[in-house]
Amino acid sequence: MPTFKLISAATCPFVQRSAITLEHKQVPYEIEFIDLDDKPQWFLDLSPLGKVPVLVVQEDERAIVLFESAVINEYLDEITPDSLLPADPLVRARHRAMIEFASAMVADSWRMGTASTREAAIEHAQALHGKLARVEAELVGPFFTGDKLSLVDTATIPVLLRTFWTVEIVPELAVFEGLPKVRAWHAAALELESVKRSAVPNLRELYRAYLGDRADSWVGSQLGSS
Template sequence: MAEIKIYSAVTCPYAHRTRLVLQEKGIDFELNEIDLQNKPANFTDISPYGKVPALVHGDKRVWESAIINEYLDEVFPNPPLLPKNPIDRAQARIWIDFANTRLVPAFSNLLRNPDIQKQEEAKKELYKHLEFIENEAFGKLSLNGPYWFGESVSLVDFTFYPWFERWPALKQYRGFGIPTEFTRIRQWKHALKELDSVKAIANPKEFYIEKYARFATPVAV
């Protein structure tokens, strides 16, 4: 029996983060797929917020993807997915926070907002965040390496990547692809796609275009 149980939903990018970490570390785990539209009655006993991912390790529970991922990196230290140097670890946490508080909300606002003017505002906001990543992350941190911190993949890479795998839905419904001028971001995405851990649970772009249609299409009233 697997020591780790993960509660996930295939469409959820937050759960995708944790599954990537489990795959990269080669951790044996039991996958429990949750229907977010019809959650089990006792699901809050496992995930108090009622969200995925949630992790059960023995008799312990951990929830929230960023916290789960750090927990996994501490309990299963090989391969390490956070830098050893304190300032670099701080930088990693800053970027994880940037994903959670800036990039992800901008992505969601653009996809979900039916108002054309609001969409244009969201495109500008999302472009600004991509520009910041291009210049501050890949321009200063990664140097010539393919990943956020250079030659070694990290929790930061796995924190951002699920939204980039879902980017075709944003392009399909909002006409916003990854701008060609952000060459380092494009190179980074390609490098991540080639990882065995990413390939193991990857979905084709058609999957996200189909699944995310309900977020992009206004609900009839």
């Protein structure tokens, strides 16, 4: 088995996707955190897009750098037992599509949290609610396809967590309203050891501080009343 080093930023949902996969697959790895506001040159030399996650795979005499969470997760799935993707090619393709859909939800959630006005935050919350309603219709429960975790779950759980923390601050955003299976999905994710181990211990507080430190975030401005 190669050795693995995950380059991370503490609050990044895309990194958490890969950390959940590593933890669930029980793959030993080293993690190094960087400041995305002050990216070191060695990181920029590794990451063609200048983004996290980056997974450095050391295999015998060669070191290969992987980037993009979906690519990293699928590689990890391929080299370990008990695949988190379906065997059927068509269903597997659908799962890959839902992983991409989860990335769109990450964008909606981030825009909701960082919007400069109440109206814009509500608009992005409604867009996210609409996407989650589509997932609700397909979600088996407690996880995407039932009792077994999938790569759709590892891709979506980080956005569920951050969205829940945002709605904690401003309940009127109501992203989970009328979505009982999505709510249960979030609750089930919180109980997973792989999810607990995938994040720094104070992730919720760091995320809230990130929003609060943004002078242009309407949600962040509401922290004093939450």
